[in-house]
Amino acid sequence: MAMEHEEESSPCMKGVRHLCESGITSVPKEYVFPLPDRADTNLVLKRSLSSKPNLELPVVDLSQLRNPHQRAQTLRSLAKACEDHGFFQVINHGISMEVLKGMIDVGRRFFELPFEERARYMSSDIRAPVRYGTSFNQNVDRVFCWRDFLKLNCQPLESFLQHWPSSPLDLRQASMLYAQQTKSLFVVLMEAILETLGLNDAQEVKEFREGSHLMVLNCFPACPEPDLTLGMPPHSDYGFLTFVLQDGVVGLQIQNKGEWVTVEPILDSLVVNIGDHLEIFSNGRYKSVLHRVLVNSSTLRISVASLHSLPFDHLVKPSPKLVDENNPRLYEDTDFAAFLDYVSSRDTKSKSFLDSRKLSFTQETKH
Numbered sequence: 001m002a003m004e005h006e007e008e009s010s011p012c013m014k015g016v017r018h019l020c021e022s023g024i025t026s027v028p029k030e031y032v033f034p035l036p037d038r039a040d041t042n043l044v045l046k047r048s049l050s051s052k053p054n055l056e057l058p059v060v061d062l063s064q065l066r067n068p069h070q071r072a073q074t075l076r077s078l079a080k081a082c083e084d085h086g087f088f089q090v091i092n093h094g095i096s097m098e099v100l101k102g103m104i105d106v107g108r109r110f111f112e113l114p115f116e117e118r119a120r121y122m123s124s125d126i127r128a129p130v131r132y133g134t135s136f137n138q139n140v141d142r143v144f145c146w147r148d149f150l151k152l153n154c155q156p157l158e159s160f161l162q163h164w165p166s167s168p169l170d171l172r173q174a175s176m177l178y179a180q181q182t183k184s185l186f187v188v189l190m191e192a193i194l195e196t197l198g199l200n201d202a203q204e205v206k207e208f209r210e211g212s213h214l215m216v217l218n219c220f221p222a223c224p225e226p227d228l229t230l231g232m233p234p235h236s237d238y239g240f241l242t243f244v245l246q247d248g249v250v251g252l253q254i255q256n257k258g259e260w261v262t263v264e265p266i267l268d269s270l271v272v273n274i275g276d277h278l279e280i281f282s283n284g285r286y287k288s289v290l291h292r293v294l295v296n297s298s299t300l301r302i303s304v305a306s307l308h309s310l311p312f313d314h315l316v317k318p319s320p321k322l323v324d325e326n327n328p329r330l331y332e333d334t335d336f337a338a339f340l341d342y343v344s345s346r347d348t349k350s351k352s353f354l355d356s357r358k359l360s361f362t363q364e365t366k367h
């Protein structure tokens with residue numbers, strides 16, 4: 001059971017930035033993770049500064065995907081990246097540096113607004129079109145994580161745009177441009193991913209075009225004792241694909257062969273990760289990988305996660321074309337509502353939602 005927090009009156013509920021502004025010099029007990037869940041942030045920083053990179057993610061060059069002579073080879077490396085890592089980077093993705101920088105910059109300025117301005121968007125309704133909040137799921141988290149966030153619902157853009165914050169003045173414009181361009185990128189990548197799975201289905205592509213799209217602006221303030229807490233606990237993302245835009249400050253780690261490895265932020269590239277829905281849809285061939293975020297003692301970090309899936313009311317299930325006698329169905333059908341119910345009822349750590357969709361061996365043999 002989750003520990004009871006004193007609802008709205010608890011200082012934790014007002015977010016980490018608010019807490020830091022009160023001039024704390026140590027991490028309050030509510031944010032202290034159990035020892036096995038913590039990380040040596042000094043070691044991460046040292047590795048990051050050495051010439052040996054922490055982890056080289058596979059790189060997918062989208063200009064090669066558009067080139068008929070290079071498409072087949074690029075699809076093969078894309079498939080391998082989805083199978084082996086669940087994470088990759090895209091370069092030559094067509095989103096201009098101006099749009100990327102504009103998005104990070106406006107996110108930073110949103111979190112610099114006075115607390116009262118930000119608090120106007122606080123909501124405990126996880127289905128709200130705009131939601132400002134803190135931690136992972138502040139209503140049920142046993143330990144709070146060192147993150148404040150602004151979630152923008154982006155589909156359909158025309159109806160949600162008016163609900164987005166009107167301050168900073170350019171937030172709507174910068175976020176709309178970034179949302180439109182990541183949506184196009186999602187459709188291009190899903191077309192390619194469907195092709196790697198042998199599923200060239202125009203109807204499916206149309207559904208992705210109209211699919212759900214949430215944008216999460218994350219703010220991880222500098223932390224006086226970064227080794228005691230986490231910016232985000234280990235989790236997997238629910239959708240098909242997530243794009244992560246980082247501001248240049250190290251923090252994202254992914255689980256790779258049982259070890260936590262740091263993903264170096266590369267200017268101009270986007271990190272892409274496979275979510276639970278794509279793992280289910282591909283019947284386990286593509287992996288939704290656990291990741292977490294570390295904080296540091298000197299620099300606030302901003303990231304923007306753009307999460308894409310099918311429309312909220314659609315069922316997600318293993319593609320029937322990928323299930324046969326030799327490849328039994330591994331997951332039961334799910335939809336976004338089931339995921340929301342799951343997150344609002346408990347703390348979502350690890351891949352517990354995905355695990356809850358896995359069929360047991362007896363069920364597997366029945367399908």
Ligand SMILES: O=C(O)CCC(=O)C(=O)O
Nearest residue numbers: 216218244252293303305
């Ligand atoms: O901040 C990051 O690098 C990753 C954020 C993330 O994993 C998320 O928002 O789901």
Ligand SMILES: [Fe+2]
Nearest residue numbers: 235236237291
């Ligand atoms: Fe994530």
